Amino acid sequence: MTARADPRALVRSRSYVGLLLVAALLGAPISAAAYGFLALVGYLQRELFVHLPAELGFAAAPAWWPLPLLAVAGLLVAWVIRYLPGTGGHSPADGFKAGGTPAPIELPGVVAAALLTLCLGAVLGPEAPLIALGGGLAVLAGRLLRRDMPAPAMAVVAAAGSFASVSTLLGSPILGAFLLMEASGLGGAMLSLTLLPGLLAAGIGALVFVGLNSWTGLGTFSLSIPNLPPYTHPSLAEFGWALAIGLAAALVGTAVRRFALLIRPHVEKRSFVLTPLLGIVIAGLAIGYAQTTGKSSSDVLFSGQTALGPLITNASGYSVGAIVLLLVCKGLAYSLSLSGFRGGPVFPSLFLGAAGGVALSHLPGMSLVGGVAMGMGALCASMLMLPLTSVMLATLLLLSDGAAVMPLVIVATVVAYVVTSRLTPRPAATAGATQRDDEP
Template structure:
């Protein structure tokens, strides 16, 4: 993929259909299909580790300390520890723990390889100890960064204009099963990344390909390990009753 995957000299937007018919774009699809497997497997392992940390800190640790169940005050010290660990990660490791949520969209290009450990550690500290609710932002950053890093190992001459497409496909693969369907994960990523126009047309095909492969890997690993696919769907929703004053 040493050649540019997009046509045009920068004075006019490329024709998406012409780009999709090009040989470079077909090669990009093959690369994305291959990268979708390890990226989605890494995302599955990340979610499994997060779940294990949550179970350890909120169930096993109180029991080991002789407490009956998890007290209502238990999250308070854990949130303090999560904040301290996250702050130390942001302060001493490159990458600032990922994007800043206050800035909204996950823009700025794919994460560099040197930033990935800091992003992963900050996400594990905040998710594993209950300081954050959802894993979608870390998965998008880690999936995109891992995909570009792996692509450059395989093809050192990866064109700069191909990197965003590879990163988007890696992010698609990482969140493919998060909402229960690879299509829903694709819509989440398009909304979060702010991709639109011609770039959306070019990203959508490799992104959906990687998302489908990622969903297959999540389903297979979930069945093989018995852990499931880590969908954000609520498995046990209590029956709705009349709200009380406290509620």
């Protein structure tokens, strides 16, 4: 290996030190932009679903309130996808994608589609738009700093921007790094070379999030689940349940994804008619759940990011029937949102997995924390096909309980990942290539 190809030599080079400096400089403004995006989402959700009904004279938002908002969301998202550059970002029905940084001209469409999706009630999360926003802003800044920046260096800068924008949302820069590394498939020398600038940008971004929270008082916007009951150690019965939960999560995740992929081509052909119709059906599911159970329609709407903690801490207030109906309505709304809207698939999968764990905690030999942890890890792995990230998400979110419950999460996640892989058809090109390799 030559000195130029040696990663240790590259780390010592002046050009790499320059990349670290660029990552450090970009970490603060990109994290501030991500914080502003999340703050705007939270503000608009409150204005549209809480304050606007009051200003119109309603004592509280009427039961039908989500219908017009989600219909408008579908119409406007369809317009953004059709007429703005970049189609509003990649379709979340294809799964989580960390690559493919949008060009600067595509950023307005990505942000607009994400805001309309997240603020008006569709069931998707903010992580994919944040990754695209961070990477796109980093590329824009890199071009302004140096127009002739080599493509590999630009890729590192884009990755650092994505790290900075998404890491604190997940509660830990390390967790954000795992998500992006596993999704991008980086390994070997490129892993360490990309990781260092990304971690530096993410660390600075975490400080920016803390500072802005203290200054504005708006909140950290980081996913966390406090006030959980203590969990000591797994039982033998729970290990048996881990196998069943992994299998069930694989079936549910595959069904959600396949239904989204089944209807997506039809939505794309007649987007101005069918995307608003999707919004109306999602609203109908939320209204039906709320009217049947007496719970809030927000359990079904939105990504589930802010509702996840209250669902678990108030689990005793949900009957088994209410939780089962929530799983059905949220799962269908999630699948419909994947097919026509724009956002990320992570948070709804965590919420659905946690809801399934709450339902299973009523069974013999199953604890609440164990069921929630296994459900989150297994369904997240089935939807994202990122097993390491899924294990870390499910355990780190449970704070002090995470270490004790990790063996169960690993078993459930591995089963879900393997079964989902078996249920997922191979692409035609891959299958053909494999067949030719086997031929004499």
